[in-house]
Amino acid sequence: MYEVDRTTYRSVKGFNRRVRFLIMHYTAIGFRGSVNALTGPAVSAHYLIPDPSEKDYQDAGFNTLRIFNLVDESERAWHAGVSTWGNRNSLNDTSIGIEIVNLATDEGGVFKFPPYHPEQIEAIKQLGRDILQRYPDISPVNVVGHADISPGRKSDPGAAFPWKALYEAGVGAWYDAATVQTFKQQFSAGLPSRADITAKLKTYGYDTSTAAGDSGYRGLVRAFQLHFRPENYNGVVDLETAAIVYALVAKYFPGK
Structure with missing residues (x-):
């Protein structure tokens, strides 16, 4: 039987954990x-x-x-x-x-x-x-x-x-209210396009593969609202929803 040496050499950087x-x-x-x-x-x-x-x-x-x-x-x-x-x-x-x-x-x-x-x-x-x-x-x-x-x-x-x-409490992500207000002012004259909203949601992490159709897009927006805008989760992008989407991307994915 050959010895398995688990101590002499150990990688310290070239790996990560399974759980993400x-x-x-x-x-x-x-x-x-x-x-x-x-x-x-x-x-x-x-x-x-x-x-x-x-x-x-x-x-x-x-x-x-x-x-x-x-x-x-x-x-x-x-x-x-x-x-x-x-x-x-x-x-x-x-x-x-x-x-x-x-x-x-x-x-x-x-x-x-x-x-x-x-x-x-x-x-x-x-x-x-x-x-x-x-x-x-x-x-x-x-x-x-x-x-x-x-x-x-x-x-x-x-x-x-x-x-x-x-x-x-230190678990998960949330938007900054001041940034939401900034985007609400920016979008007051008109909301971003459906394509732009979809792209931002994809950047944040959502699967947008079914968003080409109306039903799939509503389902995508509703999922986002259930998490970040639970007061209204009807799947329709309004000013508040759009501003929250952009505020989250600005906070966690700056420059994208």
Whole structure:
């Protein structure tokens, strides 16, 4: 048998980490159903954050919130599905997925996004900061929702997800309000063209391959609005939406 020497020579620069994305989801079902689904043969996630006020959770014998680690971070959880962000696709290979129990509903295209429990929000902040500390290749722009990486197909974690609060806690990206105001003044005489909006969204990371058609474009804009303009996620670019798009690109991709 030959010895494998793991200490004499070590590369210190010519590599990086597998994990480059942190992806947020909601379960759209209760705790018991979420556990059954995420520990079954079809889908999974690295972490599950329950709703401590939910009867299912309490009936399972838990009286305080805990974060459940379902899949080791070194393993590939099946949570992202068909997905694209930036220049990468099939993001299961390069991401950590967090599922949050939330009873969002979709009734014939009419969505209801109930608020997240305050303790869930604190748990997401805690877990997010911990993950980002251990995986420095996850940039703020690469903390995303399922809707961001699958525009037009997915809506989670929904309009009630506290993206701005997470940003303020050091997790993820957000725009600067002053820059938004600057672009609102710039666009007051007319909005950027559809082609220009699409190009900016692509620069930020969104998959714009389906945006040539009206339906695909609305789905793309809606995904962006669910994350950055949740007060109105109708898929129509208005002055506020356009200004936020440009403000984000100016902040995180200066010069593009």
